[in-house]
Amino acid sequence: MSTTTAEQGSFDASAHGSGSTGLPDGRPAGEPIAERLPAADARADRAARARVAAARLSAEGVEGVILSWVDNAGLARVKTVPVRRLEHAAVWGVGAAPCFDVVLVDDSFTTSHHIGGPVGDLRLIPDLGRLTKLAGQPGWAWAPADRFDQDGSEHPGCQRRFAQRMIAAAAARGLELRAGIEIEWVVALAGPPSEPPVYPSHGPAYGFNRLIDLSDYLRDLLHALDEQGLPVLQLHPEYTTGQFEVSTAPEDPLGAADTSVLVRQTVRAVGARHGLRTSFAPAVEAGGVGNGGHLHLSLWRNGQNLGKGGPGPYGLTGENESFLAGVLAELPALLALGAPSPASYLRLVPQHWAGSFQCWGRENREAALRLIPGPAGEGAGSANAELKCFDLTANPYLLIGGVLAAGLAGIDARRSLPTEVPEDPAVRPEGEIPRLPGSLAASLAEFRTSGLLREALGEPLFEAVGAVRQAELELFARHTPDELAAATRWRY
Structure with missing residues (x-):
């Protein structure tokens, strides 16, 4: 489950420095760090x-x-x-x-x-x-x-360079993406990885008790993130036992991917100093609510958020609607990038706020694509969309690059969003609302037939991703859900 930035605050693009889409050294987002080394x-x-x-x-x-x-x-x-x-x-x-x-x-x-x-x-x-x-x-x-x-x-296999290429492709059209990846994790007392987790707090979901039990740890985490220049929007106890979530300010897409890596490193390092072990795995225990890595994004042109002021649903401009429609259409294949572990599908189930249905809705936490217009009167900066079906086993550079490629293809095709699903799609008659693939094997099959992602990634990276997915399917083919959760629990 997830409480997003829009529930207790906003996805305000100005929260991170000046709101520029440039990088910390003043280089525009997507600009290569070097052309060729011998220069x-x-x-x-x-x-x-x-x-x-x-x-x-x-x-x-x-x-x-x-x-x-x-x-x-x-x-x-x-x-x-x-x-x-x-x-x-x-x-x-x-x-x-x-x-x-x-x-x-x-x-x-x-x-x-x-x-x-x-x-x-x-x-x-x-x-x-x-x-x-x-x-x-x-x-x-x-x-x-x-x-x-x-x-x-x-x-050709560099995932970070792939993300930069897709950012540059958007910039060539005058488009900017501002993004943030939510970080959810579970902490347990340090111990042998072969033993089940022993949790340091059993306070209720979102409960004050859990915050008190781990107050010193969470205070030190806030301090560390601040010292590293990472503006925190919110930090709170999450749904399942031992689970927390932190959201940082939106930034340019490459920065958001880098920040995802840095935040997780910091969470793990601060936890270790408090005798805690950290898991970002999508399923810490089979059958429970797992850790997500939801991607928030907003599309901008000339300083204007294209999620507001347009004729489309809830103020979307036509360009932004087509971008989101392109992403939604490509989600079955994108899961191979954004939910890439066999364990991802222990989490990606209905009525767990994981976004397991290929649909969209305003503030609908069961839809894969949640549209967040933002609080009335707060301004255009808060409008964004959330992709809920992704988790933190994803390489964030592949995820960002893949979503950009799908969105730009949606603009080229002038796609429109399908009919909104305003309620829990699980209550509709079975089959009425399409489910996303329910296994890595199914999402890998979609990925392998995606000419869009093959062209965007390039043949070497596309084939390497597919090879890793296939090999992990074979690695865990005989594992029960409990064994799969245990095998991946402390790897992420």
């Missing part, structure tokens, strides 16, 4: 910026810098360098094997038509504009990394 002027610029950043971090007691990327199984992988090596890493990168594009959630490997095996190497190039001193891990800083081939060309 002398680009190397000199990055070297100069890295020297300044390293000196500042060193003076603040930072010893090491974490460079992270997210694999196709949705796990954040890292390399680290001493802070004194940041300049070298920014110019020449850090080596990382391309086989990590086909690694599974249990750290075993598969292969694909284009990527896999022990041969080859890539360069991780940190995005210095997102370099952050970590409040939850004293002595460390973090930056997301883009991946390049050894000759400096863009690695």
